[in-house]
Amino acid sequence: MADAPPSSARRARRVTPAGLGRFLARRLGIGLVLVVGITLVAFILTHLVPGDPAAANLGQRALGDPAIVKAFNHEYGLDKPVVEQYFIYLWKLLHGNLGVSEQSHRAVITDLAQYVPATIELALFAIVVSIVIGVGLGVVAAVRRGKPVDTGLRIGSLLGVSMPTFWVALFVFYLFFFRLGWFPSGGRLNPGVSAPGHITGMYTVDALLHGQWSLFVDALDHLVMPGFVLGIFTVGTVLRFTRASVLEVINLDYVRAARAKGLSEWTVVRRHVMRPALLPIATVAGLAFGSLLSGTVLVENIYSWPGIGEYAYLSAVNLDLPAIMGVSIVVAIIYIVINLLVDLLYSILDPRIELR
Amino acid sequence: MKKQAAGGLAALMSASALVVGMAGGAHAATSRASAGRTLVIDNSFELVTADPGHMFEPTGELVDNGLYDTLVTFNGGNFKKVVPDLATSFQTLDNAKKFIFHLNPKARFSDGSHVTSADVVWSLKRLVNLKGNPSFLLAGENISASGPETVVMTSAAPNPGLPYILPNPATGILNEKVVKAHGGTDAANASTKDKAENWLNQHSAGSGPYVLKSFSTTSQVVMTANPRYWGPKPAYSTVVLRNVTAAVQKLDVQRGVNEIAVDLSPAQVTGMTGVQVKKGPSPNIFFLFANQNPKISKITTNKYFKLALRYGVDYGSLLQLAGSGAVQTPGVVPTVFLGALPASEAAKFDLKKAQSYLAKSGLGHPSLQLTYPTGITVNGVTFDDLAARVQQELDAVGMKITLQPQSIQVALQTYRGGQEALGLWEWGPDYPDPSDYLVFAPGNLVGLRAGWTASDAPAIATLAKKASETTGIAARQAVFEKYQRALNSYGPYVPLIQPAQVVVGTKSLKNLQANGLWFVDLRNLG
Numbered sequence: 001m002a003d004a005p006p007s008s009a010r011r012a013r014r015v016t017p018a019g020l021g022r023f024l025a026r027r028l029g030i031g032l033v034l035v036v037g038i039t040l041v042a043f044i045l046t047h048l049v050p051g052d053p054a055a056a057n058l059g060q061r062a063l064g065d066p067a068i069v070k071a072f073n074h075e076y077g078l079d080k081p082v083v084e085q086y087f088i089y090l091w092k093l094l095h096g097n098l099g100v101s102e103q104s105h106r107a108v109i110t111d112l113a114q115y116v117p118a119t120i121e122l123a124l125f126a127i128v129v130s131i132v133i134g135v136g137l138g139v140v141a142a143v144r145r146g147k148p149v150d151t152g153l154r155i156g157s158l159l160g161v162s163m164p165t166f167w168v169a170l171f172v173f174y175l176f177f178f179r180l181g182w183f184p185s186g187g188r189l190n191p192g193v194s195a196p197g198h199i200t201g202m203y204t205v206d207a208l209l210h211g212q213w214s215l216f217v218d219a220l221d222h223l224v225m226p227g228f229v230l231g232i233f234t235v236g237t238v239l240r241f242t243r244a245s246v247l248e249v250i251n252l253d254y255v256r257a258a259r260a261k262g263l264s265e266w267t268v269v270r271r272h273v274m275r276p277a278l279l280p281i282a283t284v285a286g287l288a289f290g291s292l293l294s295g296t297v298l299v300e301n302i303y304s305w306p307g308i309g310e311y312a313y314l315s316a317v318n319l320d321l322p323a324i325m326g327v328s329i330v331v332a333i334i335y336i337v338i339n340l341l342v343d344l345l346y347s348i349l350d351p352r353i354e355l356r
Numbered sequence: 357m358k359k360q361a362a363g364g365l366a367a368l369m370s371a372s373a374l375v376v377g378m379a380g381g382a383h384a385a386t387s388r389a390s391a392g393r394t395l396v397i398d399n400s401f402e403l404v405t406a407d408p409g410h411m412f413e414p415t416g417e418l419v420d421n422g423l424y425d426t427l428v429t430f431n432g433g434n435f436k437k438v439v440p441d442l443a444t445s446f447q448t449l450d451n452a453k454k455f456i457f458h459l460n461p462k463a464r465f466s467d468g469s470h471v472t473s474a475d476v477v478w479s480l481k482r483l484v485n486l487k488g489n490p491s492f493l494l495a496g497e498n499i500s501a502s503g504p505e506t507v508v509m510t511s512a513a514p515n516p517g518l519p520y521i522l523p524n525p526a527t528g529i530l531n532e533k534v535v536k537a538h539g540g541t542d543a544a545n546a547s548t549k550d551k552a553e554n555w556l557n558q559h560s561a562g563s564g565p566y567v568l569k570s571f572s573t574t575s576q577v578v579m580t581a582n583p584r585y586w587g588p589k590p591a592y593s594t595v596v597l598r599n600v601t602a603a604v605q606k607l608d609v610q611r612g613v614n615e616i617a618v619d620l621s622p623a624q625v626t627g628m629t630g631v632q633v634k635k636g637p638s639p640n641i642f643f644l645f646a647n648q649n650p651k652i653s654k655i656t657t658n659k660y661f662k663l664a665l666r667y668g669v670d671y672g673s674l675l676q677l678a679g680s681g682a683v684q685t686p687g688v689v690p691t692v693f694l695g696a697l698p699a700s701e702a703a704k705f706d707l708k709k710a711q712s713y714l715a716k717s718g719l720g721h722p723s724l725q726l727t728y729p730t731g732i733t734v735n736g737v738t739f740d741d742l743a744a745r746v747q748q749e750l751d752a753v754g755m756k757i758t759l760q761p762q763s764i765q766v767a768l769q770t771y772r773g774g775q776e777a778l779g780l781w782e783w784g785p786d787y788p789d790p791s792d793y794l795v796f797a798p799g800n801l802v803g804l805r806a807g808w809t810a811s812d813a814p815a816i817a818t819l820a821k822k823a824s825e826t827t828g829i830a831a832r833q834a835v836f837e838k839y840q841r842a843l844n845s846y847g848p849y850v851p852l853i854q855p856a857q858v859v860v861g862t863k864s865l866k867n868l869q870a871n872g873l874w875f876v877d878l879r880n881l882g
Binding site: 049050051052055056058059060061062063064065067068071072074075103104105106114115170173174177178181184185186187188191192194301302304306310311314317318319 | 394396404405410412487488489490491492495547548553554557569570572573574575576578594596598599600601603604607608610611613614763764765766768769772783786795801
């Protein structure tokens with residue numbers, strides 16, 4: 001089976017629209033249960049932390065005034081029993097209301113609408129960079145297995161995955177901003193420049209959609225450094241998986257047969273090796289994208305990138321329950337959607353895989 | 357074949373490089389969008405809101421100081437003297453139970469309308485009734501208008517500190533009509549009925565030199581010059597506050613891409629050249645306290661233990677840690693405020709004396725925990741570093757101190773509950789008046805956290821009450837000095853240091869000063 005050429009895919013059962021619908025309905029149902037479970041876990045964990053949201057959010061003098069503390073607790077529903085608080089939260093959630101953040105005093109959904117697209121934009125850039133570079137270099141390493149290039153790339157990828165994020169971020173910042181002045185120091189746009197009209201919340205995309213070329217260039221300019229730093233860590237992982245995956249396929253019979261037909265090595269790799277080799281890479285890329293989205297806090301902090309990582313950190317520090325819950329739900333949904341997309345991608349890359 | 361594979365890779369890499377090159381090249385071509393002079397200030401944001409009625413964070417003070425006028429204010433970094441802002445003058449009557457403020461008839465909001473006493477009354481009542489963080493500032497004040505340009509504030513008890521409270525940007529005056537139209541109310545139930553905060557986070561409705569253009573609590577705040585400002589024309593057409601870490605601030609200002617960095621520590625500015633470095637003591641004080649509640653600790657209630665603590669801390673070493681510009685605080689009132697003790701009265705490190713007091717205590721080599729909030733930095737000094745230094749010094753005295761770092765939420769809970777035997781904390785001023793430091797008196801806010809009730813020290817409690825009611829600068833200076841001497845002799849506190857307030861700016865800036873309340877004075881900068 002493992003040695004089967006991709007042509008067998010033509011014989012595989014086709015996914016019918018009804019089958020796809022059933023698959024999506026089942027997965028969405030499971031996802032919904034997961035989201036509710038995550039709200040429960042996040043809610044319990046937040047309440048287990050031995051802290052007082054009023055103490056974390058009010059000043060010392062305000063804390064000394066029982067009327068102010070009472071007003072705060074009342075405003076955020078903290079004066080109700082914990083179980084009641086949870087069910088009120090679920091009821092509001094059902095109506096699309098994620099509550100009001102204790103730290104920003106804004107609707108959590110408004111905060112998330114601002115921060116999530118910023119992180120998605122950063123993570124998308126990073127994942128594109130890491131896939132383009134990681135897959136490319138992984139193929140080269142596999143094709144030149146055992147050669148100095150392969151050794152060099154393997155060492156490089158090991159360094160890529162093992163260097164501390166903050167160190168790389170600071171080094172890149174120092175070199176490309178402070179020493180060379182190639183890139184701006186941080187933020188999403190130059191100081192005082194207004195963001196493009198909100199469509200997706202991703203400035204590069206919105207600027208293009210509005211036809212604001214100079215704004216697009218400004219946004220991209222700010223995206224490059226943090227995006228590359230974030231991508232560096234995934235490059236190593238993608239490179240190693242690609243190399244291993246290509247090596248598994250590159251000497252199979254059908255590949256040798258393709259070579260024997262006189263095809264060039266690059267054509268063989270492109271047409272007969274890459275497609276089966278991409279399956280595990282899709283999994284890695286999917287998981288990496290999820291972790292990029294939820295693990296950007298250090299890069300966001302150093303590059304002043306107002307994304308969800310920084311928001312999550314501040315929410316945790318301030319025991320901001322509605323914000324913590326909102327972030328947990330969003331991250332959970334992102335993981336669920338990514339896993340779903342990866343599964344769908346599997347069936348596209350290898351039609352033998354049946355969606356159930 | 358290998359050449360082709362390598363060629364493909366080269367294409368991929370080239371594409372990546374092209375993206376970088378395109379953006380990198382663009383960086384040189386793009387610049388700040390706004391025309392005219394732009395001032396960019398780097399700050400590690402502590403920002404929740406721009407609504408003065410809710411605002412009580414350092415970055416918020418900087419923002420609202422630019423957007424809103426207050427009745428009176430401070431000039432530059434001099435916190436000992438209030439100067440006119442919206443009020444040209446004020447009278448203190450009835451032993452500081454009554455104040456009358458006379459408004460400047462020239463004052464205009466950014467929409468061109470007059471600033472009237474009704475706006476002042478409405479804004480200040482809203483502040484109180486919102487029951488937010490800054491509401492305590494005017495608690496107990498009865499605010500009314502006695503004419504279109506006259507505001508009267510009365511209180512049951514004397515409030516001589518009121519003129520020093522009013523420069524706080526939280527007492528900024530709003531355009532009543534405009535804010536009401538966007539959900540604002542000053543009613544008694546404003547804490548639940550007022551809906552103007554979101555609007556005030558997108559627009560401003562004040563009479564200050566700048567108006568709000570955009571506001572983000574995590575990235576940047578943009579203010580533009582108020583074209584109808586009734587005072588001297590603002591020096592900048594645009595002021596941008598950017599949220600960046602201190603390390604990045606240093607590189608930004610050193611490279612000259614941004615004008616001001618406000619969160620650098622003395623260590624970070626050492627050796628910086630080509631920039632202006634302004635520093636002086638901040639009004640934030642670090643202090644130790646030994647809990648006086650015997651149920652919490654039998655050790656810290658021992659009077660000789662407290663004396664050993666006072667003489668056992670090497671203040672010079674702490675100042676070295678805090679860096680140039682920091683000073684030892686002689687009492688709980690910072691040296692930059694009215695009522696501070698002279699530096700000559702600061703405690704002096706004397707190891708032998710400390711050891712002798714510890715021996716007298718009969719406690720042997722007492723073991724106890726020093727609790728503090730971990731990960732918190734004040735003016736470049738972290739609680740963790742300071743606690744470690746104190747531990748080392750008290751170890752030399754003969755005390756076995758175990759460090760008990762706690763997350764701020766947990767630490768605040770134990771601190772508020774009076775559960776900490778030995779604590780390391782900081783007090784930042786709510787307003788620059790010694791009356792803010794009456795919280796340290798027995799039976800008051802911090803006193804109770806240190807297990808010190810009014811019945812433990814009735815004479816000091818009475819002295820604190822007297823200090824709260826005394827009027828006149830000289831008399832207040834004298835009574836607050838007496839109050840602090842009593843705290844130093846009999847209280848549970850060991851005042852430690854005021855770290856340095858550092859501001860770094862580019863050479864071209866004029867009138868740059870470190871400001872302990874709102875970092876820099878936007879109104880004075882040129």
